[in-house]
Amino acid sequence: MSDNQVVYNGETITRGPLAYEGKAKQVFETNDPDILWLHYMDQVTALNGKVKEDFAGKGHFNNIISDLIFAYLSHQGIAHHWLTEISETDQLVRRVEIIPLEVVTRNYSAGHFVSRFDVKPMMQLSPRVQELYYKSDPLDDPFMNNSQALSLKIASQDELDQVFAMADQVNNALVKLFDEVKITLVDFKLEFGRLKDGQIILADEISPDTMRLVDQATGKSLDKDVFRKKEGDLRVGYEDVLNRLREHVK
Numbered sequence: 001m002s003d004n005q006v007v008y009n010g011e012t013i014t015r016g017p018l019a020y021e022g023k024a025k026q027v028f029e030t031n032d033p034d035i036l037w038l039h040y041m042d043q044v045t046a047l048n049g050k051v052k053e054d055f056a057g058k059g060h061f062n063n064i065i066s067d068l069i070f071a072y073l074s075h076q077g078i079a080h081h082w083l084t085e086i087s088e089t090d091q092l093v094r095r096v097e098i099i100p101l102e103v104v105t106r107n108y109s110a111g112h113f114v115s116r117f118d119v120k121p122m123m124q125l126s127p128r129v130q131e132l133y134y135k136s137d138p139l140d141d142p143f144m145n146n147s148q149a150l151s152l153k154i155a156s157q158d159e160l161d162q163v164f165a166m167a168d169q170v171n172n173a174l175v176k177l178f179d180e181v182k183i184t185l186v187d188f189k190l191e192f193g194r195l196k197d198g199q200i201i202l203a204d205e206i207s208p209d210t211m212r213l214v215d216q217a218t219g220k221s222l223d224k225d226v227f228r229k230k231e232g233d234l235r236v237g238y239e240d241v242l243n244r245l246r247e248h249v250k
């Protein structure tokens with residue numbers, strides 16, 4: 001078996017051509033039309049790709065943290081695209097048609113919420129905030145409201161209802177999980193996709209690249225904010241998150 005082959009559910013999956021390269025991941029076709037092969041790169045970007053750097057080992061942390069979180073969400077009955085981890089940096093996922101929306105949930109004020117509304121950071125938001133952004137690199141992922149998403153036929157009302165309900169389910173599950181390892185889940189971004197039959201499932205990655213995580217003991221960031229704010233080596237926090245989750249999620 002070579003590096004570009006793996007056995008999954010008794011079937012030999014062979015990595016095929018590159019289908020898409022994002023800012024931190026490569027997506028490959030496979031011999032199975034319903035399965036894609038994701039490779040997590042060591043690259044980290046901020047400001048929608050305008051600032052870039054490589055951190056050896058970062059792809060590994062994101063891959064394994066994502067694996068642990070998706071496995072945990074499976075136990076909570078949340079439908080998602082993740083199938084299995086296949087190496088330190090790679091995983092297999094179900095093919096979906098990605099809905100071009102980023103769904104952000106905020107439990108505390110941070111990032112754009114602070115700059116947009118001129119509020120103090122780490123203010124508890126009750127009720128939690130849900131926001132949509134339109135996934136478009138040339139437009140820098142602009143904020144989008146529900147009626148804009150409906151009018152532009154990006155998603156139907158029923159799909160939006162499902163997406164927001166699933167984001168709440170994920171939020172409830174992850175707030176609890178991270179609290180158990182003494183981490184506060186400040187905010188995070190999710191993406192969703194459609195299966196061939198139209199079912200909406202959770203897609204993309206869930207890692208410290210896509211969440212803000214704060215250590216409850218020290219107040220330190222354990223996520224990409226360390227890179228965004230040039231506060232040192234982000235891998236220290238990522239490794240800490242991985243170790244705590246590994247201990248906890250069996």
Ligand code: TMP
Nearest residue numbers: 110111112113187188189209210211212
């Ligand atoms: P924001 O405060 O920059 O809007 O980010 C909110 C959360 O969403 C934060 O956890 C980072 C995550 N996020 C992404 O993963 N990708 C993105 O493109 C954006 C804008 C935010």
